[in-house]
Amino acid sequence: MLRRRVIPCLDVADGRVVKGTRFVDLVDEGDPAELASRYAAEGADELVFLDITAAPERRGTLLDVVERTAREVFIPLTVGGGVRSVDDMRAVLRAGADKVGLNTAAVADPDLIARCATRFGRQAVVVAIDARARAQGPGWEVVVRGGRDATGIDAVDWAVRSAELGAGELLVTSIDRDGTQSGFDTSLLRAIVDRVRVPVIASGGAAEPSDFVDAVRLGGADAVLAASVFHRRIHAIGDVKAAMAAAGLPVRIAREAVA
Numbered sequence: 001m002l003r004r005r006v007i008p009c010l011d012v013a014d015g016r017v018v019k020g021t022r023f024v025d026l027v028d029e030g031d032p033a034e035l036a037s038r039y040a041a042e043g044a045d046e047l048v049f050l051d052i053t054a055a056p057e058r059r060g061t062l063l064d065v066v067e068r069t070a071r072e073v074f075i076p077l078t079v080g081g082g083v084r085s086v087d088d089m090r091a092v093l094r095a096g097a098d099k100v101g102l103n104t105a106a107v108a109d110p111d112l113i114a115r116c117a118t119r120f121g122r123q124a125v126v127v128a129i130d131a132r133a134r135a136q137g138p139g140w141e142v143v144v145r146g147g148r149d150a151t152g153i154d155a156v157d158w159a160v161r162s163a164e165l166g167a168g169e170l171l172v173t174s175i176d177r178d179g180t181q182s183g184f185d186t187s188l189l190r191a192i193v194d195r196v197r198v199p200v201i202a203s204g205g206a207a208e209p210s211d212f213v214d215a216v217r218l219g220g221a222d223a224v225l226a227a228s229v230f231h232r233r234i235h236a237i238g239d240v241k242a243a244m245a246a247a248g249l250p251v252r253i254a255r256e257a258v259a
Helices: 032-042 063-070 086-094 104-108 111-120 155-165 186-193 209-217 237-246
Strands: 005-013 016-021 024-030 047-051 077-080 099-102 125-133 140-144 149-154 169-174 200-203 223-226
Touching: 005 032, 005 200, 005 237, 016 032, 024 032, 032 047, 032 063, 032 237, 047 063, 063 077, 063 086, 077 125, 086 099, 086 111, 099 111, 104 111, 104 140, 111 125, 111 155, 125 155, 140 155, 149 155, 155 169, 155 186, 169 186, 186 200, 186 209, 209 223, 209 237
Parallel strands: 005 047, 005 223, 047 077, 077 099, 099 125, 125 169, 169 200, 200 223
Antiparallel strands: 005 016, 016 024, 125 140, 140 149
């Protein structure tokens, strides 16, 4: 069985890591490179760097900040935000990313997923899906531009299409749960996991180590991602992995955690 990954997320605005609730009321959490270095030392399996204001501001990714962050870590780094073309993805990979996240631009131009996968391989393409429960009726819809704009697109259908177009991985964030520390939306995760054959990363709502366990056992996630609980030292990466291991889930235990 593949090991389940624990992934801290760096939401970056104006070159600083920030965190809010449902993508608003942002609070400064620190320097991206410093946090990246800390998490790598604490046993993170990967890191996700999201330039959360790139799409709303209609600009490219902050490549200098990506480069500075990439120099601090030797674990896989996914970078998203502001990638609108194959050339944009190439620039982000050259800045030090191992994988690149597509979100708003992919919804506007789904073939972008296929073009990037053809050029760089699907293992380098992560489609980020920000989803929220529909106001009327069951299911979830996709939102874009940092959670600002509703699209009316069914989130599960979009996940299936993204995988078919060439996404090697899906990063699924519940906008309803983001920053609320109310637990992952395991129903959303399970609905997507049951329809795709690519790894799914759970995001949005982590509070306790048991939430990470539920995301895998109930939601079927291949990896779990969180921000504020790690930034604010509410829980350590080692605590989360210990809980997952105790629940019988395979994880990589860092030497520091063992010591």
